[in-house]
Amino acid sequence: MYARRLGTALVVVSLASIGYAQPAEGDDASREGGLRARWRFDEGNGSMAQDCFGGFDGTLYTGTEWSPGVSGSALEFVDHGMVWQIPEAFDDTVLTTQALTAAVWLYRYGDVPEQSGVIFDARAQGADAGFELTMSADGHLTFFTIWGYHQIQRIDSVSAVAAGQWAHVVAEFDYAAGALRLFIDGQEDAASPAPVTEPYFDDYSNAAIGNNHWAPGDGQWGPFHGVIDEVRFYDRALTVDEVFQLHRAYVDYGDMNCDGTMEFGDINPFVLRLSNPAEYHEQYPDCPDANGDINDDGVVDFGDINPFIALLTGGG
Numbered sequence: 001m002y003a004r005r006l007g008t009a010l011v012v013v014s015l016a017s018i019g020y021a022q023p024a025e026g027d028d029a030s031r032e033g034g035l036r037a038r039w040r041f042d043e044g045n046g047s048m049a050q051d052c053f054g055g056f057d058g059t060l061y062t063g064t065e066w067s068p069g070v071s072g073s074a075l076e077f078v079d080h081g082m083v084w085q086i087p088e089a090f091d092d093t094v095l096t097t098q099a100l101t102a103a104v105w106l107y108r109y110g111d112v113p114e115q116s117g118v119i120f121d122a123r124a125q126g127a128d129a130g131f132e133l134t135m136s137a138d139g140h141l142t143f144f145t146i147w148g149y150h151q152i153q154r155i156d157s158v159s160a161v162a163a164g165q166w167a168h169v170v171a172e173f174d175y176a177a178g179a180l181r182l183f184i185d186g187q188e189d190a191a192s193p194a195p196v197t198e199p200y201f202d203d204y205s206n207a208a209i210g211n212n213h214w215a216p217g218d219g220q221w222g223p224f225h226g227v228i229d230e231v232r233f234y235d236r237a238l239t240v241d242e243v244f245q246l247h248r249a250y251v252d253y254g255d256m257n258c259d260g261t262m263e264f265g266d267i268n269p270f271v272l273r274l275s276n277p278a279e280y281h282e283q284y285p286d287c288p289d290a291n292g293d294i295n296d297d298g299v300v301d302f303g304d305i306n307p308f309i310a311l312l313t314g315g316g
């Protein structure tokens with residue numbers, strides 16, 4: 001019934017004019033105070049991953065592959081894939097407020113049944129300080145901070161990050177509020193108390209993205225097993241609304257085939273996403289669900305049909 005109604009509505013759309021405004025990406029540092037590092041992975045080739053904000057450039061370990069990203073290019077982390085040798089000053093000089101937000105886009109392959117992967121690793125040698133963000137084999141996130149030997153404050157996500165599509169993940173440590181929080185696709189997923197009284201930053205170990213940063217020495221490889229893009233760190237806890245807006249800053253509303261514009265070619269993919277999400281993700285593996293969530297309620301469903309049409313016809 002819904003498909004029939006949708007089909008009728010889209011015939012009407014085909015007679016109308018098109019207007020579409022590309023969302024701004026939100027690069028303006030003054031609007032997002034506290035940004036301290038940002039790895040865009042947009043180089044697309046070479047052996048370095050530049051931090052375009054803080055200058056904490058990392059080196060690609062042999063085997064790290066460039067890949068299409070949620071924005072420009074990204075990096076694939078399987079086997080020995082890793083951005084490493086991120087200068088140790090990253091966490092002991094820029095995160096001195098004892099509050100941090102890590103934000104990252106992830107594309108989880110989900111085909112490794114028994115492996116837990118590292119997203120970001122800033123633990124000190126000897127594990128007496130630092131923090132780490134990881135993902136379990138079934139897609140659940142874990143974020144923890146360490147202060148003093150083995151004094152771990154940890155939070156696990158309630159939800160699993162879906163495999164085979166892009167997801168925006170944010171991990172926060174908020175000293176003032178005494179809380180750890182995790183967000184998935186702009187929505188708070190988990191929160192827990194964190195009565196921290198000691199620094200969590202380490203002062204003598206490099207950081208890494210996508211793998212255990214000691215693996216070249218100890219052989220304990222822990223690849224994320226997927227693609228990571230747009231890694232950001234802030235020296236404060238972003239608000240719930242800021243996390244939501246940061247996620248939305250990357251969304252190309254209505255661009256269901258991810259060709260960079262919204263036009264009539266997006267109608268059939270939009271209908272497919274509504275009627276058969278699995279088939280949609282098979283056909284458009286690089287497209288985030290959020291592109292179809294036109295009304296910003298966190299799901300792609302029939303409530304997005306009218307906003308989609310409005311956007312397509314320039315009325316949205």
Ligand SMILES: [Ca+2]
Nearest residue numbers: 040069071073
């Ligand atoms: Ca990128």
Ligand SMILES: [Ca+2]
Nearest residue numbers: 255259261262
């Ligand atoms: Ca399109």
Ligand SMILES: [Ca+2]
Nearest residue numbers: 293295297299
């Ligand atoms: Ca929606």
